[in-house]
Amino acid sequence: MGMQKTNHSLHATSVDWRQNHLGRLLGQAMRRFDERVFYLMAHDVQVPLALSNLASKGQVSAAHIHLTRHLAIEGSTLTALAQSAGMSKQSMGDLVDQCAAWGLVARQKDPRDARAKLIQFTPTGLAWLKAFESAVAQVEAEFKEDVGEQVATVIALGLEVYAGPARQEMR
Numbered sequence: 001m002g003m004q005k006t007n008h009s010l011h012a013t014s015v016d017w018r019q020n021h022l023g024r025l026l027g028q029a030m031r032r033f034d035e036r037v038f039y040l041m042a043h044d045v046q047v048p049l050a051l052s053n054l055a056s057k058g059q060v061s062a063a064h065i066h067l068t069r070h071l072a073i074e075g076s077t078l079t080a081l082a083q084s085a086g087m088s089k090q091s092m093g094d095l096v097d098q099c100a101a102w103g104l105v106a107r108q109k110d111p112r113d114a115r116a117k118l119i120q121f122t123p124t125g126l127a128w129l130k131a132f133e134s135a136v137a138q139v140e141a142e143f144k145e146d147v148g149e150q151v152a153t154v155i156a157l158g159l160e161v162y163a164g165p166a167r168q169e170m171r
Contacts, residue, residue, distance in 0.1 A: 041135050067081070068129060076119055105122060105125050
């Protein structure tokens with residue numbers, strides 16, 4: 001028995017769908033958005049120099065921004081933070097260790113549970129968070145300028161519906 005015949009219903013033009021589908025476009029858009037946010041943060045005078053240097057050298061990744069998005073202002077336990085971010089506790093722990101080494105976060109005793117540690121932004125981390133907020137706002141404004149206010153609104157509404165909690169369940 002040899003190899004099965006290839007399916008001749010796949011034409012040369014069928015390659016287009018692999019390069020131009022919604023998932024790929026969303027991924028490319030997200031990378032462009034995050035790269036622009038990192039660039040702005042690397043050049044923000046409010047960001048501590050050491051952190052802007054890390055951002056400009058590409059050492060800050062989407063994972064670091066993930067922590068920035070999910071860490072509660074009042075602090076979070078590692079378990080709650082990992083759950084909120086959709087990461088394993090071990091992966092989040094590694095990320096927290098790195099961010100603590102950079103001075104973004106610190107582990108404190110949790111006043112509600114003596115066995116737990118509360119991860120909180122440091123003053124440097126709060127400056128980082130403020131720079132992140134500013135960069136995201138600027139990139140969103142640039143997006144609206146590029147595609148137009150109405151298109152940006154439709155895209156945002158569509159993505160909210162598509163990514164919403166009801167869509168998380170597999171059909």
